[in-house]
Amino acid sequence: MPKHIILDTDPGIDDSLAILLAIASPEIVLDGIISVHGNVSTEQTTKNALSILELAKATHVPVYKGCDLPLVKESLLSPETHGNQGLGYAQLPEPATKPQSAYGSDYLIEEIMSKPGEITLVCVGPLTNIALAIRQEPRIVENVKEVFIMGGAIQQPGNTTAQAEFNTCVDPHAAHIVFHSGMPITLTPLDVTYQCIFTKDDLNRLLKIDSPVTKFIADSTRFYMEFHDEYQGIAGCAINDPLTMALTFMPGICDYQNLVVDVDISSGVGLGNTFADFYNYEKKKPNMKVAMGVRPRVFMELFLERMEKLARGIS
Ligand code: BDR
Ligand code: CA
Numbered sequence: 001m002p003k004h005i006i007l008d009t010d011p012g013i014d015d016s017l018a019i020l021l022a023i024a025s026p027e028i029v030l031d032g033i034i035s036v037h038g039n040v041s042t043e044q045t046t047k048n049a050l051s052i053l054e055l056a057k058a059t060h061v062p063v064y065k066g067c068d069l070p071l072v073k074e075s076l077l078s079p080e081t082h083g084n085q086g087l088g089y090a091q092l093p094e095p096a097t098k099p100q101s102a103y104g105s106d107y108l109i110e111e112i113m114s115k116p117g118e119i120t121l122v123c124v125g126p127l128t129n130i131a132l133a134i135r136q137e138p139r140i141v142e143n144v145k146e147v148f149i150m151g152g153a154i155q156q157p158g159n160t161t162a163q164a165e166f167n168t169c170v171d172p173h174a175a176h177i178v179f180h181s182g183m184p185i186t187l188t189p190l191d192v193t194y195q196c197i198f199t200k201d202d203l204n205r206l207l208k209i210d211s212p213v214t215k216f217i218a219d220s221t222r223f224y225m226e227f228h229d230e231y232q233g234i235a236g237c238a239i240n241d242p243l244t245m246a247l248t249f250m251p252g253i254c255d256y257q258n259l260v261v262d263v264d265i266s267s268g269v270g271l272g273n274t275f276a277d278f279y280n281y282e283k284k285k286p287n288m289k290v291a292m293g294v295r296p297r298v299f300m301e302l303f304l305e306r307m308e309k310l311a312r313g314i315s
Pocket of ligand 1: 012013014015039078081124125150159165166167240241
């Protein structure tokens with residue numbers, strides 16, 4: 001039985017790759033997408049989600065618009081990482097399809113509560129929509145099957161401040177609500193995603209197939225690779241969000257630890273930092289399973305194979 005997935009996302013270059021991976025993977029069914037602010041505005045992430053679905057010939061997947069601002073702090077977008085439109089150098093046509101009329105968090109609540117224990121939630125942007133939904137209907141905590149979150153930097157430097165990862169840095173207060181909600185969370189922090197580098201060789205392998213899908217991957221990741229080179233001296237780009245998606249159906253890519261993880265919501269240089277109490281000094285029950293080890297090439301092989309399969313079907 002395929003898993004039923006709702007994806008909360010801010011496309012975003014690696015978010016777009018996560019959508020493509022979901023479409024290309026028979027182990028899962030993408031029931032719906034909720035957009036959120038983050039890499040670009042929600043107006044733009046909504047458009048980008050619709051455009052990617054059109055590119056992948058998957059317009060049957062409904063898109064719901066979510067929050068455009070963090071819960072407490074001011075907006076923080078990321079044009080230097082993903083480009084002004086969020087998709088690097090890729091230019092996709094304006095989507096012909098429209099988002100659904102229901103609001104993102106309302107849709108999430110409706111789906112989880114009408115299918116108790118069935119929905120796998122995958123969150124690869126700031127957690128604003130999820131925190132809002134928990135406050136609107138706290139019973140979603142017990143009724144969601146599982147939650148996969150891309151976020152945090154546990155023993156790894158941050159990618160937004162010295163120690164903070166982008167998704168937790170953009171809306172730390174939302175992350176705080178979700179982390180302490182009691183939802184069954186699996187976290188994919190930068191500790192593992194920054195070991196999963198999509199290289200120029202990987203891209204050249206995909207470019208052997210002439211398809212709008214491979215063209216999109218090339219045009220978007222060229223920008224992303226320039227960012228990684230300029231800011232972090234990395235040859236290639238970390239494809240964080242597809243790794244999180246892959247763990248929903250191939251958990252063996254990573255090794256996990258059950259940990260007590262928190263996020264800093266005090267004002268100051270640590271805002272948005274995540275940290276794990278490895279020695280459990282406070283004697284608390286672990287609040288999530290954290291991916292702390294990864295087999296990068298196992299993941300990359302899966303990702304490349306799935307992109308090849310998708311690209312062959314779309315010319
Ligand atoms: C996360 O932030 C965004 O830039 C990416 O889309 C990913 O979700 C990585 O820190
Ligand atoms: Ca993202």
